[in-house]
Amino acid sequence: MILLKSAALVALAAAAAPATAQMVRPQDPQTLVQALQQGGYAAQLAVDDTGDPMIRGMVGGTRYQLLFYNCTDHKECATIQFHVGYHLKTPVTLAALNEWNRSQRFGSAYLDKENDPILEMDVDLDDGGVSQLLFIDNVEFWTSAVQRFEKSIGYSN
Amino acid sequence: MSAFLLFLAAAAATTPTTQDKVKEAQTLADFDKPVPPGKVSVANPRSIVALLQKEGYRAKFIAEPGKRPRIESAANGANFDIYLQNCKDNRDCQDVMFSASYNKRKEDPVTIEKMNEYNRDNRWARGYIDKDGDPVIEYDVLFTNQVVDEKAFSEAVAIWSDVQAAFHKIIGF
Numbered sequence: 001m002i003l004l005k006s007a008a009l010v011a012l013a014a015a016a017a018p019a020t021a022q023m024v025r026p027q028d029p030q031t032l033v034q035a036l037q038q039g040g041y042a043a044q045l046a047v048d049d050t051g052d053p054m055i056r057g058m059v060g061g062t063r064y065q066l067l068f069y070n071c072t073d074h075k076e077c078a079t080i081q082f083h084v085g086y087h088l089k090t091p092v093t094l095a096a097l098n099e100w101n102r103s104q105r106f107g108s109a110y111l112d113k114e115n116d117p118i119l120e121m122d123v124d125l126d127d128g129g130v131s132q133l134l135f136i137d138n139v140e141f142w143t144s145a146v147q148r149f150e151k152s153i154g155y156s157n
Numbered sequence: 158m159s160a161f162l163l164f165l166a167a168a169a170a171t172t173p174t175t176q177d178k179v180k181e182a183q184t185l186a187d188f189d190k191p192v193p194p195g196k197v198s199v200a201n202p203r204s205i206v207a208l209l210q211k212e213g214y215r216a217k218f219i220a221e222p223g224k225r226p227r228i229e230s231a232a233n234g235a236n237f238d239i240y241l242q243n244c245k246d247n248r249d250c251q252d253v254m255f256s257a258s259y260n261k262r263k264e265d266p267v268t269i270e271k272m273n274e275y276n277r278d279n280r281w282a283r284g285y286i287d288k289d290g291d292p293v294i295e296y297d298v299l300f301t302n303q304v305v306d307e308k309a310f311s312e313a314v315a316i317w318s319d320v321q322a323a324f325h326k327i328i329g330f
Contacts, residue, residue, distance in 0.1 A: 081280060101288075107283070109283070110273045124313065126308060131301060134299065137299055
């Protein structure tokens with residue numbers, strides 16, 4: 001029921017606003033959720049450990065987080081970061097991640113303090129926000145990076 | 158004999174053929190597309206050069222045959238390049254990548270562990286050690302239909318300046 005309702009709202013928003021006027025603004029996380037859903041990606045608004053907004057997204061069966069940064073009072077955020085981490089049985093080496101960073105564009109990879117491989121991509125959404133087109137371009141680069149990263153670290157879900 | 162060959166090579170380099178001239182004119186035309194107001198364009202790198210210069214950076218566009226077109230600039234006391242990316246035949250590019258690389262130190266070269274630390278603790282860019290052992294830092298900026306707002310690109314330049322400064326700390330530049 002709730003799903004139906006939000007789908008209807010998205011449809012309404014799409015009908016009401018011309019594509020050019022609908023900016024994706026980090027100050028209004030719901031605009032990111034809507035842009036993702038309209039672009040054909042699953043997305044749910046949530047709150048991270050620090051109280052800032054976050055979006056739970058999904059790509060090819062993998063859950064990732066879209067984190068908000070440069071926020072004031074957990075609102076009015078200015079930049080975002082796509083973030084995904086993996087817990088693997090076979091550890092990934094630093095040499096393999098260095099090779100990834102050397103040969104790939106968009107995003108960076110590293111081992112976190114638990115030696116889990118992480119892939120991140122930061123995007124500056126500017127004061128006035130960005131067009132849906134540019135935002136979805138970024139999402140597509142992210143989606144493709146995640147899929148290639150999973151291949152390179154030998155992860156399958 | 159070799160001096161004579163060198164002379165010939167120099168003569169060839171200084172007297173471009175008509176074909177070269179046509180090619181050069183074409184290349185320049187490829188990078189001279191109209192720029193919408195308030196935007197910078199990868200199809201007109203002079204718009205990017207002008208913005209960098211306005212922000213106080215030195216900047217020069219370079220399109221050499223067979224090489225990725227780039228803008229040479231500098232910040233934090235070190236050179237960097239803005240490569241035009243996703244090009245077809247080094248033309249018709251779609252977005253850009255800021256990049257700086259540093260010569261490998263003979264003593265105590267920068268390790269991949271250090272690069273991992275950089276990537277873990279810093280946003281925006283990726284650091285790595287290239288095949289020659291040189292540390293490299295790269296930062297991608299997407300354009301839409303070859304353009305991006307001037308203001309957004311100004312912010313990207315400011316982010317890059319911070320990125321490069323943080324990288325210098327890690328590699329001890």
